[in-house]
Amino acid sequence: KAGVTQTPRYLIKTRGQQVTLSCSPISGHRSVSWYQQTPGQGLQFLFEYFSETQRNKGNFPGRFSGRQFSNSRSEMNVSTLELGDSALYLCASSSGQGAFGELFFGEGSRLTVL
């Protein structure tokens, strides 16, 4: 069974640009959530999508957005990049059934903003 796939794995952008990251969840999983990981702040929740609807949202500015497609694949977008957006962006999928369940993380997309 294939795991969570994130693309691209590494990317470099400059301030002011925008970026789109992609996540393919485990087959059959309908929930996709996104986390930002930095050395200073650790792992922080961005948002969660279930059946193409945003079900939860963390405390990030509106520059961070996401969406989910009918095949459960998800993308997140960061506009007007700032230096502080440099981080590892992790996608996690779960079945989404019930309130609790194991999150399966991908290996992440490492974004560097220059």
Add this chain to the structure above:
Amino acid sequence: GENVEQHPSTLSVQEGDSAVIKCTYSDSASNYFPWYKQELGKGPQLIIDIRSNVGEKKDQRIAVTLNKTAKHFSLHITETQPEDSAVYFCAASKGYSTLTFGKGTMLLVSP
């Protein structure tokens, strides 16, 4: 919002020793407490979890305890092995994939 404190930030033990990592949380409504292990270059992986209606859970060399009154929970690893070396994260949740993570503990197990 929820706040999770995790200690220690680094932990060095000898192979065969036990390791204990402690976390406290602030929101009494949290009722799900997973622990994740992250190896270098990989995403976090669930190793054990506990729900608020349970005080302790074991899985081979790993155990988690929960004290809801004191709002703290702990991870216990016995008979540590070099492959246990990784960063461990505790988390708290009220459900639906919304986890609040601690800052992590880097565990180093020396042969």
